[in-house]
Amino acid sequence: MANSDNSVSVFAPASIGNVSVGFDVLGLAVKPIDGTLLGDVVTVAASTGNDSLTVIGRFAEKLPSNKEDNIVWSCLLLFNDALIAAGQTPVNVALTLDKKMPVGSGLGSSACSVVAALAGLNAFYAKFQSFSFDENTVLKMTGQMEAQISGSLHYDNVAPCYLGGLQLMVPDVNVISRHLPTFDECFYVMAYPGIEVSTKAARDVLPTSYSRSDVISYGQNLATFVDACHRNDKQQAFSVLTDVVAEPYRTSLLPKYQESRDYLTAQGALAVGISGSGPTLFCICDSESQAEQFALWLKENYLQTSLGFVHVCKVDEIGATAL
Numbered sequence: 001m002a003n004s005d006n007s008v009s010v011f012a013p014a015s016i017g018n019v020s021v022g023f024d025v026l027g028l029a030v031k032p033i034d035g036t037l038l039g040d041v042v043t044v045a046a047s048t049g050n051d052s053l054t055v056i057g058r059f060a061e062k063l064p065s066n067k068e069d070n071i072v073w074s075c076l077l078l079f080n081d082a083l084i085a086a087g088q089t090p091v092n093v094a095l096t097l098d099k100k101m102p103v104g105s106g107l108g109s110s111a112c113s114v115v116a117a118l119a120g121l122n123a124f125y126a127k128f129q130s131f132s133f134d135e136n137t138v139l140k141m142t143g144q145m146e147a148q149i150s151g152s153l154h155y156d157n158v159a160p161c162y163l164g165g166l167q168l169m170v171p172d173v174n175v176i177s178r179h180l181p182t183f184d185e186c187f188y189v190m191a192y193p194g195i196e197v198s199t200k201a202a203r204d205v206l207p208t209s210y211s212r213s214d215v216i217s218y219g220q221n222l223a224t225f226v227d228a229c230h231r232n233d234k235q236q237a238f239s240v241l242t243d244v245v246a247e248p249y250r251t252s253l254l255p256k257y258q259e260s261r262d263y264l265t266a267q268g269a270l271a272v273g274i275s276g277s278g279p280t281l282f283c284i285c286d287s288e289s290q291a292e293q294f295a296l297w298l299k300e301n302y303l304q305t306s307l308g309f310v311h312v313c314k315v316d317e318i319g320a321t322a323l
């Protein structure tokens with residue numbers, strides 16, 4: 001995208017929250033292999049008038065019409081407050097959100113808007129005002145905005161969306177997220193059925209406590225997966241990609257999920273899971289031909305409305321990027 005002399009555009013990619021074994025603590029950024037921009041773009045331009053927000057794009061009409069209710073606007077307010085606290089003077093800007101991501105999809109739609117907005121503002125100030133916040137400060141802001149919209153602080157979409165790759169959240173405010181190695185040769189089929197599931201509703205169905213055996217399985221699966229990623233042991237990593245925390249309780253919210261999971265697993269998928277809080281299903285494959293074959297099957301069998309889509313993806317190791 002070509003920018004006028006006074007603007008900056010940032011793209012922020014879709015992500016798989018949880019990656020089945022890391023509820024709220026694992027996330028993976030993905031990008032379609034055909035070059036489709038699966039994510040949101042925010043353009044920040046200098047303005048001679050007041051601050052403004054324009055929303056365009058395929059899913060623009062799914063967002064609140066009032067700019068104050070758009071999370072991108074909240075990002076601007078937060079960013080300006082942080083500028084003032086840092087002794088800087090905010091300038092007036094015209095923001096444009098290209099809303100390419102369906103809302104309530106499990107693809108980290110609000111995270112895409114939040115990251116594109118905050119990384120876009122930071123890039124704009126770096127370019128035109130010779131000032132920028134460091135990566136960790138911006139990451140904390142993205143977490144704060146995601147918490148405002150979903151009701152709880154979880155970085156599993158914003159961290160991979162901003163930083164790229166597979167990210168593990170660590171309980172240290174000075175670190176927040178650690179990059180984990182992934183399996184370069186794998187393909188990730190992302191199937192969004194075209195229906196909305198709100199993150200809040202999908203969190204409300206979860207139990208408030210878990211049995212000892214579930215806690216043991218959870219810890220063992222996550223630890224084994226992280227260890228296998230570091231040893232590049234694909235077989236071990238995907239053999240434990242089982243979610244005992246959320247999937248058993250969310251399946252009822254996702255029409256055709258269970259049958260699709262069973263079918264794809266029987267056909268040899270490395271792993272199948274719910275992306276974030278759903279309804280997007282992800283399926284991990286060993287080869288591009290298998291991924292294309294499963295994508296076709298998912299188009300015919302998992303999509304519910306004309307808004308649905310399926311993409312064959314690889315890991316997006318870059319995260320938010322200036323266009």
Ligand SMILES: Nc1ncnc2c1ncn2[C@@H]1O[C@H](COP(=O)(O)OP(=O)(O)OP(=O)(O)O)[C@@H](O)[C@H]1O
Pocket residue numbers: 062063064069070071072097102103104105106107108109110111113114149150157197198199200276277278
């Ligand atoms: N720019 C924005 N992008 C997405 N949602 C927004 C935005 N601005 C405001 N919202 C509102 O935030 C809420 C987002 O809901 P929710 O957290 O369920 O969706 P999500 O982030 O799209 O989910 P997911 O992470 O599963 O893709 C919706 O009510 C939506 O209208």
Ligand SMILES: N[C@@H](CCO)C(=O)O
Pocket residue numbers: 017018023024025106108154156157199202203246275276277278
């Ligand atoms: N970890 C969050 C992701 C939301 O996209 C959840 O599963 O509720």
